[in-house]
Structures are given as C-alpha cells and as structure tokens.
Amino acid sequence: EAGVAQSPRYKIIEKRQSVAFWCNPISGHATLYWYQQILGQGPKLLIQFQNNGVVDDSQLPKDRFSAERLKGVDSTLKIQPAKLEDSAVYLCASLAAGQGAKTQYFGPGTRLLVL
Amino acid sequence: KQEVTQIPAALSVPEGENLVLNCSFTDSAIYNLQWFRQDPGKGLTSLLLIQSSQREQTSGRLNASLDKSSGRSTLYIAASQPGDSATYLCARIATVDSNYQLIWGAGTKLIIKP
Numbered sequence: 395e396a397g398v399a400q401s402p403r404y405k406i407i408e409k410r411q412s413v414a415f416w417c418n419p420i421s422g423h424a425t426l427y428w429y430q431q432i433l434g435q436g437p438k439l440l441i442q443f444q445n446n447g448v449v450d451d452s453q454l455p456k457d458r459f460s461a462e463r464l465k466g467v468d469s470t471l472k473i474q475p476a477k478l479e480d481s482a483v484y485l486c487a488s489l490a491a492g493q494g495a496k497t498q499y500f501g502p503g504t505r506l507l508v509l
Numbered sequence: 510k511q512e513v514t515q516i517p518a519a520l521s522v523p524e525g526e527n528l529v530l531n532c533s534f535t536d537s538a539i540y541n542l543q544w545f546r547q548d549p550g551k552g553l554t555s556l557l558l559i560q561s562s563q564r565e566q567t568s569g570r571l572n573a574s575l576d577k578s579s580g581r582s583t584l585y586i587a588a589s590q591p592g593d594s595a596t597y598l599c600a601r602i603a604t605v606d607s608n609y610q611l612i613w614g615a616g617t618k619l620i621i622k623p
Contacts, residue, residue, distance in 0.1 A: 436615045437611075
C-alpha cells in the first residue's frame with residue numbers, strides 16, 4: 395500500500411512570494427489533514443477535509459492561506475503572500491473512514507523556509 | 510483549553526538504558542491517546558495507540574501506559590539503541606464536532622549515545 399505522498403520536499407522562497415504544496419493521500423482515505431509544524435513544536439492543524447468538503451479550518455490564517463481538495467482525492471495548500479513566520483514543515487495526513495480505533499498516516503512533509 | 514504537555518523536552522542517555530517519556534493532558538475525559546515517532550526530515554510514524562478503555566499497549570521494546578485519573582501517559586523504552594534516537598510525540602485523540610482530530614504535545618527529543 396502506497397503511503398501519503400507530498401511534494402515538493404523542500405522549498406525556499408522570499409517573503410511576500412507565493413508557494414503551493416501538494417498532497418496525495420492513501421487511496422480510499424476520506425479524511426485529509428494539513429498541519430503546520432514549527433521547529434520544536436507539535437503539529438498544528440490548519441485544515442481538515444472530509445472527501446472534498448472542509449470540516450474544520452478554524453486555525454487556518456485565511457488572509458494568506460488557502461486549501462482545496464476538489465475531487466476528494468489529492469489536495470493543495472497555498473500561501474500567498476508568505477511571511478517569515480510561515481517557515482515550518484507542512485505535513486499532510488490521511489485517515490480511513492469507519493468506526494473503531496484509527497490512526498492518521500503522515501506524509502514526509504514539505505520543509506518551507508521563508509527568507 | 511485542551512493541552513498536552515511532554516516532559517522532558519530533550520533527553521540524552523547511553524545505549525542500553527531503559528527510559529521513560531512522559532505525557533500529561535488537561536482534559537480527563539480522554540478518548541484515546543497515541544504515541545508517534547518523528548525522524549529528522551521525515552513524517553510522523555505511529556508507535557502505539559491506547560484506547561480509553563485500555564491501560565497499556567506494548568510493541569516490542571516499547572510499552573505505553575495510560576492513567577486517565579491522573580491525566581498522564583508514559584512511553585517506556587527498554588534496552589535503548591542508537592536507532593531509537595528521534596523525537597517522540599504524544600497526541601490525545603479528540604472528537605471535535607464529530608471530527609476526528611489530534612491534540613499534540615511538543616515532543617521529547619531523544620538521543621541515545623553509542
């Protein structure tokens with residue numbers, strides 16, 4: 395079974411530029427999460443999708459961040475314009491549907507450096 | 510506010526030692542709790558998931574316990590090896606408006622010295 399794929403793995407941009415990250419979850423996983431992880435901290439949930447609908451984006455800085463999952467499969471996260479404090483690792487995770495104890499599966503992350 | 514705290518933030522021990530990582534949470538109405546491992550430049554890998562009805566889970570040299578009454582979980586690593594060096598994060602599994610989410614600690618960075 396293929397894992398969660400993310401690209402690019404690394405990105406360096408200057409402040410005020412835009413950047414986009416891509417995630418392809420495990421096949422059949424209905425729920426997709428985007429997290430921001432700043433160095434030395436735990437992941438912070440940015441947005442949660444159920445199929446192609448947003449179920450929680452309460453911590454997404456909507457003035458600069460946007461995300462979509464148009465066909466309920468892969469997803470993109472965009473930052474425009476980027477700020478220095480956006481430097482972090484952006485993690486994508488997916489979760490299978492159904493009841494019972496479940497675990498999220500994580501991609502390798504995209505490491506963003508804003509200069 | 511739901512919070513998860515991990516102590517210590519960093520730990521360095523010689524190879525072969527047994528060690529304990531601690532995780533505490535403020536909300537006693539816990540559902541499940543999960544321990545993850547994070548290697549540099551990589552994503553998170555689930556190690557153990559303890560359901561709220563359980564007291565512990567074991568996998569190889571790892572044992573995780575859950576004490577809901579005290580709001581604590583521990584991850585015990587037996588006979589540590591250099592390959593165990595990584596950051597270990599605990600996460601409380603929450604259901605927020607019927608949405609399955611994780612509430613994270615900041616992690617403990619573990620270094621095992623050969």
